[in-house]
Amino acid sequence: MGKELLSALKTAFKADDVDWDDWHWQLASRITDVKALESLPGCLRPEPGDVEAGLLYPMLATPFYLSLAESLSAGDPVMRQCLPCHMELDGAGDDPFCEMEASPVPRLVHRYHDRALFLACGSCAVHCRHCMRKRIWGSQMGAPGDDELGLCVDYLGRHPEIREVLVSGGDPLTLEDEDIGRIVSAFASVPGIEMLRIGSRTLAAMPQRYTERLCRILGNAGCTVWLASHFNHPQELSPEAGEAVLRLMRHGVPVVNQTVLLKGVNDDAGILGRLFTGLLRMRIKPYYLFHGDPVGGTTCFRTGIEAGRRIMGELRGKISGLALPAFAFDLPEGGGKVRLEPDLFAGYAEDGAPMFLKHDGMPVEYR
Numbered sequence: 001m002g003k004e005l006l007s008a009l010k011t012a013f014k015a016d017d018v019d020w021d022d023w024h025w026q027l028a029s030r031i032t033d034v035k036a037l038e039s040l041p042g043c044l045r046p047e048p049g050d051v052e053a054g055l056l057y058p059m060l061a062t063p064f065y066l067s068l069a070e071s072l073s074a075g076d077p078v079m080r081q082c083l084p085c086h087m088e089l090d091g092a093g094d095d096p097f098c099e100m101e102a103s104p105v106p107r108l109v110h111r112y113h114d115r116a117l118f119l120a121c122g123s124c125a126v127h128c129r130h131c132m133r134k135r136i137w138g139s140q141m142g143a144p145g146d147d148e149l150g151l152c153v154d155y156l157g158r159h160p161e162i163r164e165v166l167v168s169g170g171d172p173l174t175l176e177d178e179d180i181g182r183i184v185s186a187f188a189s190v191p192g193i194e195m196l197r198i199g200s201r202t203l204a205a206m207p208q209r210y211t212e213r214l215c216r217i218l219g220n221a222g223c224t225v226w227l228a229s230h231f232n233h234p235q236e237l238s239p240e241a242g243e244a245v246l247r248l249m250r251h252g253v254p255v256v257n258q259t260v261l262l263k264g265v266n267d268d269a270g271i272l273g274r275l276f277t278g279l280l281r282m283r284i285k286p287y288y289l290f291h292g293d294p295v296g297g298t299t300c301f302r303t304g305i306e307a308g309r310r311i312m313g314e315l316r317g318k319i320s321g322l323a324l325p326a327f328a329f330d331l332p333e334g335g336g337k338v339r340l341e342p343d344l345f346a347g348y349a350e351d352g353a354p355m356f357l358k359h360d361g362m363p364v365e366y367r
């Protein structure tokens with residue numbers, strides 16, 4: 001964003017630099033109505049359908065996240081991800097992955113053999129319009145009580161095949177340090193748990209959250225903690241996020257990123273190439289590029305399957321292999337994740353030498 005717009009935002013929110021750098025201030029100042037932005041330069045008035053979508057799926061965004069926009073218009077990729085839009089009124093089902101059917105105790109989902117998902121809370125720093133869990137927006141699900149954590153710990157203890165817990169939500173890092181400490185200590189105390197993965201959008205939307213204290217809590221959890229960040233567009237790669245990654249790394253917390261392929265936001269090889277290489281420069285490994293899920297209120301963001309295949313094909317061989325994530329789908333009805341990798345094996349030459357396809361599609365014999 002231009003300095004002019006950043007300064008206009010700070011003035012509109014009456015924020016000084018101390019406020020701006022304080023995650024509690026960012027959280028308390030989240031924008032819940034586009035009307036709050038109407039006085040700012042370039043902000044368009046919402047259409048009646050957009051207002052209706054905002055009533056069904058409320059807007060929520062930290063001032064910092066808005067500051068990543070180039071302009072406050074609906075076409076900006078940052079604004080497109082947080083402004084309510086009439087196209088979200090699509091009427092699709094809201095839990096096609098049947099998460100709730102795979103929930104043996106409240107907040108815990110056990111769908112994969114060696115992993116479990118824990119829903120830490122219902123709140124977020126930003127309401128991503130493409131979110132697959134829009135159904136829990138506004139659910140008022142706060143931090144887990146010790147009794148709820150106890151039930152989860154008990155279940156995990158009875159299932160030694162579970163080695164990893166994915167802590168998600170909502171966004172777990174909107175919780176207070178004390179609550180995060182309770183959660184990670186509880187799961188780390190289960191003998192079979194080797195690793196926790198915390199899924200959070202805050203590195204993009206509220207990097208101020210990564211204080212020394214939080215990074216120390218994550219680094220000293222008692223088992224390995226990974227952070228799974230969620231960046232979808234190069235505009236979201238801020239210097240503040242880069243500094244937060246360095247703090248995490250100093251405490252031994254590695255970071256991987258999950259991106260969602262979003263029509264009109266990042267369905268372009270140039271944009272995703274800049275995102276993935278930018279993530280690597282920030283020391284974040286691009287892990288997954290997800291095809292958009294068939295979830296209510298999000299179908300307007302879905303591309304056809306071919307778009308992702310084409311983009312990954314264009315990127316392969318053009319950017320570092322380290323920068324390439326796996327292109328993946330979450331199958332409905334609890335079918336789990338599948339990765340879509342190209343089959344580059346091209347059979348055998350006459351003399352029996354195996355052949356492979358190069359990045360330009362031409363076969364080459366391997367001897």
Ligand code: SF4
Pocket residue numbers: 123124125126127128130131132133134169170171200201
């Ligand atoms: S932060 Fe995560 S849970 Fe919250 S709206 Fe965004 S994608 Fe959904």
